[in-house]
Amino acid sequence: MTTQSEYELENALIAQLVGMEYEQVRIENDSDMRSNFKRQLEIHNKNIRLTASEFERVLNHLNTGTVFERAKLLRDKFVLKRDDGNETVWLSFLNCEDWCMNEFQVTHQITMEGNRKNRYDVTLLINGLPLVQIELKKRGCFSMCSYLLSATA
Numbered sequence: 001m002t003t004q005s006e007y008e009l010e011n012a013l014i015a016q017l018v019g020m021e022y023e024q025v026r027i028e029n030d031s032d033m034r035s036n037f038k039r040q041l042e043i044h045n046k047n048i049r050l051t052a053s054e055f056e057r058v059l060n061h062l063n064t065g066t067v068f069e070r071a072k073l074l075r076d077k078f079v080l081k082r083d084d085g086n087e088t089v090w091l092s093f094l095n096c097e098d099w100c101m102n103e104f105q106v107t108h109q110i111t112m113e114g115n116r117k118n119r120y121d122v123t124l125l126i127n128g129l130p131l132v133q134i135e136l137k138k139r140g141c142f143s144m145c146s147y148l149l150s151a152t153a
Contacts (some may be wrong), residue, residue, distance in 0.1 A: 009136050010108055010121055017106045022124070027107040033130060034059075040103055040128025045091050051083050058091065074129065094127060102126050 004012075018024050027033050038055050042048055050058070061078055062070065078091045095101045105125040112118050124132035 006121065006136050013122055013134070013136070014106055014108060017104075017124070020104075022104045022106040025105045025107050025125075027110050027123070029111055030113070033110065033112075036105075036125070037128035040105075040125075041091065041093070044093075044095075044103065044127045045089070048089060048091075050080075054080060054083055062093075093129065103128070 014024060025036060027036055038050060041055075041058065042050060057080065058078065062073055064070075065073070074093045075096055078093070080089050080091055081087075082089065103126070105128070106122065107125065108120075108122045110120045110123055110130075112120070120133045121136045122134040123130050124134070
């Protein structure tokens with residue numbers, strides 16, 4: 001059995017997802033992630049334009065509670081009072097009824113810095129939200145190790 005490097009496996013996975021109509025996007029860091037999320041949120045909500053302070057309120061709303069509470073927030077609508085004070089809009093994060101109306105994206109090698117620096121192999125985004133992070137290992141390594149162990153026994 002031949003081994004496949006993580007790089008080759010990553011590219012094959014991305015190619016398969018692009019073939020399934022995921023849009024491949026280049027996101028390298030937290031700033032890129034925020035910009036992409038803002039753009040996708042605006043598109044998903046019928047091309048509404050959010051100011052920087054309105055977008056910060058959206059982020060604050062999403063960054064509260066436990067992981068279970070956050071999952072519920074993503075399925076609900078968010079009532080946003082516009083900066084001008086004259087208008088209120090209902091923002092949707094995910095379309096749970098017509099899931100194919102969501103925008104699916106894939107990116108790779110995102111570097112995020114918090115308490116420590118992390119780099120994610122492949123990240124799947126729905127409407128700009130990074131919902132799935134995939135850590136890949138080179139294919140064939142386990143089989144080769146098993147073969148070597150059985151051959152020396």
